[in-house]
Amino acid sequence: MPILKVSEIKHPLYVKMATQWHKWRLTYEAGDDFINEYLKLFSIRETLIDFQSRKDITYVPSFAKAAVNDIKNSIFSRIAEVTRKGGTTSYQSAITGKMGGVDLSGSTMNSFIGRKILPELLSMSKIGVYVDMPSKIGPTLADNGDKHPYIYTYQIEDIMSWALAPADNVSVFKSVLLRDTIYITDTETNLPTNTIYRFRQLYLITDETGKQKVAIKFFDANGERIDLVGDIVPADTAPMILEINKIPLVIFEITNSLLCDACQYQVAHMNIASSDVAYIVSSNFPFYTEQFDPRTDSPYTKQSQPTKVDPAAQQVNAILSVEEQQQLAVNNTTVGSKMGRKYPKGVDRPGFIHPSPEPLNISIEKQREMKAEVRQLVNLAVADLQPTRQSAESKRQDQQGLESGLSYIGLELEHGENLIADYWAMYEGSEAKAVINYPSRYNLKTDSEMLDEAESKKKLALSIPSPTLRKIIAKDMALLIGAEDVDNDTLVAIEKEIDSAAVPLFDPSLIQRDVEDGVLSASSGANLRGYPKDDVIVAQQEQADRLARIQSAQNPAARGNPDGSADPALAAQLEKLKSQNPDAGGKPGPGTRGAGK
Numbered sequence: 080m081p082i083l084k085v086s087e088i089k090h091p092l093y094v095k096m097a098t099q100w101h102k103w104r105l106t107y108e109a110g111d112d113f114i115n116e117y118l119k120l121f122s123i124r125e126t127l128i129d130f131q132s133r134k135d136i137t138y139v140p141s142f143a144k145a146a147v148n149d150i151k152n153s154i155f156s157r158i159a160e161v162t163r164k165g166g167t168t169s170y171q172s173a174i175t176g177k178m179g180g181v182d183l184s185g186s187t188m189n190s191f192i193g194r195k196i197l198p199e200l201l202s203m204s205k206i207g208v209y210v211d212m213p214s215k216i217g218p219t220l221a222d223n224g225d226k227h228p229y230i231y232t233y234q235i236e237d238i239m240s241w242a243l244a245p246a247d248n249v250s251v252f253k254s255v256l257l258r259d260t261i262y263i264t265d266t267e268t269n270l271p272t273n274t275i276y277r278f279r280q281l282y283l284i285t286d287e288t289g290k291q292k293v294a295i296k297f298f299d300a301n302g303e304r305i306d307l308v309g310d311i312v313p314a315d316t317a318p319m320i321l322e323i324n325k326i327p328l329v330i331f332e333i334t335n336s337l338l339c340d341a342c343q344y345q346v347a348h349m350n351i352a353s354s355d356v357a358y359i360v361s362s363n364f365p366f367y368t369e370q371f372d373p374r375t376d377s378p379y380t381k382q383s384q385p386t387k388v389d390p391a392a393q394q395v396n397a398i399l400s401v402e403e404q405q406q407l408a409v410n411n412t413t414v415g416s417k418m419g420r421k422y423p424k425g426v427d428r429p430g431f432i433h434p435s436p437e438p439l440n441i442s443i444e445k446q447r448e449m450k451a452e453v454r455q456l457v458n459l460a461v462a463d464l465q466p467t468r469q470s471a472e473s474k475r476q477d478q479q480g481l482e483s484g485l486s487y488i489g490l491e492l493e494h495g496e497n498l499i500a501d502y503w504a505m506y507e508g509s510e511a512k513a514v515i516n517y518p519s520r521y522n523l524k525t526d527s528e529m530l531d532e533a534e535s536k537k538k539l540a541l542s543i544p545s546p547t548l549r550k551i552i553a554k555d556m557a558l559l560i561g562a563e564d565v566d567n568d569t570l571v572a573i574e575k576e577i578d579s580a581a582v583p584l585f586d587p588s589l590i591q592r593d594v595e596d597g598v599l600s601a602s603s604g605a606n607l608r609g610y611p612k613d614d615v616i617v618a619q620q621e622q623a624d625r626l627a628r629i630q631s632a633q634n635p636a637a638r639g640n641p642d643g644s645a646d647p648a649l650a651a652q653l654e655k656l657k658s659q660n661p662d663a664g665g666k667p668g669p670g671t672r673g674a675g676k
Contacts, residue, residue: 084302106342109141146457166513169227207233369429485521
C-alpha cells in the first residue's frame, strides 16, 4: 500500500461522515449551492433549457435553518447568565472584550460562543476551538506587553484526523491533523487575492528531561514541509515546540446534528416549490377558445383582406413554414377588454379556459404541512440529545433530571469553556483555575407563559394534602418564576429552603384568615411570611399599647375604638341608637320620627 502524504490523511470517521456533513452545511446555509446540488429534473421529458429556466427562479425554503436558529437564540438568550470565576488576569479581561478580546478582534466570550460556536455546534454537531498564543518578543512581561492567549475555530471538515491519548495521559489527544485556510496576498497592494490550504500536525513528544510537550509541523497541499510563512523547508527540519503538555484543541460536540432528519425535508420542499413556481410562470394563464365549422372556415374559401403589417408578426413568420403562417392567419383573433366578438346563434359562447388550480392547491397544502414537520423534527432532535460527559457536575445535573436537550447543550458548552480556560492558564504558566457555570435548565416558553403555568400549579397544589408533593410543585414553580436564572449554588439553597419549610406553598390572605379564625398562631403566621422570629412579641406589645392609648382617650364603647370593645359591631349599634334618642340627649336622625305627642 503506497504511503499517503500528510495532506491526504483522513480519519475513517471523516471519510464515513463527509457526505452527511456536506448536506448539513448546505442545508443550513440555504444558498445557491444547495439549489445546484439538490434541485432535480422533473423527468426525462424536461429539457436542459427548461430545467435551467426553472433553476433560475427556484428559491430555498429554509425553514430548517429557521428552526435551528430558534434553538440557538433560546440558548443565547441565557448566555448572559453564565458565570466565569477565577482564571488568569488576562483571561478575565479578555472574556469581557478587553485587551483585544478572546479572539484578538474585540469579541467577548459570550459573543464568540453565540456567533462562532453555537451555529456550528447545532447544525454540524461538532466544532473545534484552538487555543493559541502569539509569539513572544522578549523574555520579560514588559517586552511582551498585553500579549495573551486567544482562540479561533476549526469547522468539522477541517479536523482531518486525530488520535486520542491513553486514559492515563493528561492530554485529550495524542496527535491531531488540522487544515488551515491561508490567504494569498498581492505583493504590491497587500490585499488577499486567493486562498490555499495549509496542514498543521500537532503531536506529543517527551524531551530529554522526561517532560511532555507539544510539537507542531506544517505542510502544504502537496504534503511538503513548510514553515509558518509558507516557504518549503527540508523534511528533517525540527518541529516547533510548545511549552505545554496538552494539545490545545477543544472539541465541542453533541450526539447528532439538529438537521440530521430535517435536511431531506428541505430537499423535497425545494423541489416541490420549484415545480409550483414553474407551473405558475409557464402554465397558469388563460387562453381564448371558440367553436368553428371546418366547412366554412377553410383557408381556401376565405377571401383575402388587406392586413396591416405587424413587426411582431413578421418576426414570427420568419421562423414558420408557409402552411403554419396560413393557419396562424386564420386562427389569429384579437381579444381584450375593449374588443368584442360576434358568434353565430346556436353555438356555444367563446370564452377563456385555464388549467385546474387543484394540483397547485394540494401542493401548497403539502408544503404547509412540511414546514410544520421540519420544526417538529428539529425539536425532536433536541429532545433526543443524550449527555456524553460524566463529570461530577453533570452527574449532579443528571440526578436532577435534564428537562430537555437544551440543558445538555448547555453542559457541553460549559465543559468546553472550562477546557479553554485551562489551556489559557497553561500557556501563561499559571495554575489559576477558572470555574464556568452555565444555567442548568432552559425553557422555550415566554415569561407570561411560565407565569401562567406557575399560577396553575399553585392553584393545584393548594388542594393537595401531601406536603411532599407540594414541595415538589414548589420547586417547579421556583424554576418557572426565575430561579433558573441563578447559579447552581443559589438553586441548591432555594431547594433546601423549600424542603425545610413547614408549609411549602401558601397564600398570604389564607394565613391572615387562619390567624383571625384561631387555627394558626400569630408566631407561625409570621414565620411563614418570613418575618423575624421575635418580631411577633414586639408587634403584639405595640398593638396593646395602641389600644390602651385609644382606650384612655375615648369611652370604651365609643365608635372610635372598635378594637377595644368586646363586640365592636354591638358597640357601634348602641352608639347609633343613642345618637337618635332625644331622651338621651341625642338629636333625631334623618330617618326617625322624633318624640311623640
